[in-house]
Amino acid sequence: MPTKKRRIDETSLEQYSDDSDNGEVEDDSIAVLFKWNMTETTAFLDAVNNQIGAGNHPTPVWMRAQPHIFTFISFTDDLFEYLKPNAPAHRVAPVWIAPNSLEDYHNIGVRLRDVEFDPLIQAAMAALPPGQCLAEVFHLSDRSYNARLMGGPGGRIAPPAPLRRVFG
Template structure:
């Protein structure tokens, strides 16, 4: 189930079992809550781009699928795997567990690299205002079940179109 999930709700039982039974770091787990509607728009835009055409940037190195073969599944799994390569493990496309403080920091730095990549920005401009590909949340206390998530908001002063943000009403939720 976790391999096919796009939101915490779809895999919550499995994630909570993993957190109870797996020795993981003291760093908060990161949960990605994907927005299928925004992903549809993003993927459609990505698949219409023709490389070599004016204004079409190169594909990010972390994306394995190339247009016109980008799917919701490929973009979300590629993103989770890219973030986990910063030092940790991903469980499907919805949860990443950093293995150190520096890995935790590096993962958030990598989200900025994803968001600011020219290819991502071309596709992100097709998203409706206020819509994001997904929200990022932090599991603040792994021992507390059901999981309590702190959602991270997009920076309103961001110089580019953010692709991660929103959460619940766009605010940090505790």
């Protein structure tokens, strides 16, 4: 099966390039980039707000916004803080987290999995069509800007059924 080319936001690469040129990013660092599916993310956030409003699931501890008012900005700000805590200079929500050491990169992957396993997140994902994700997650590990899906050629490993994949 031929590999489908994926596009990411070129402005995020330009920003990463500018930071690299300024010496702010080491050659061996890894950037994690997010390409959001805005149609599905909007439906997801409506479902999150409805689930919380109905009292069906508790809010994950990493979500800091007021209940019933989760927006794309509040969701991505909270998510990026959870993925790489206490490093605001390394995060540009909602697009990228960089630079990251190999340990940082591993921890981001583990935390993405934790987000996918959360009961509220899974309940909200049920509002989306099967097979849809909120975002594709890429990593960029050199100056060639050859972004690859996080987790290898096939992307991140999907959670076991009946759980839904949140990040591709």
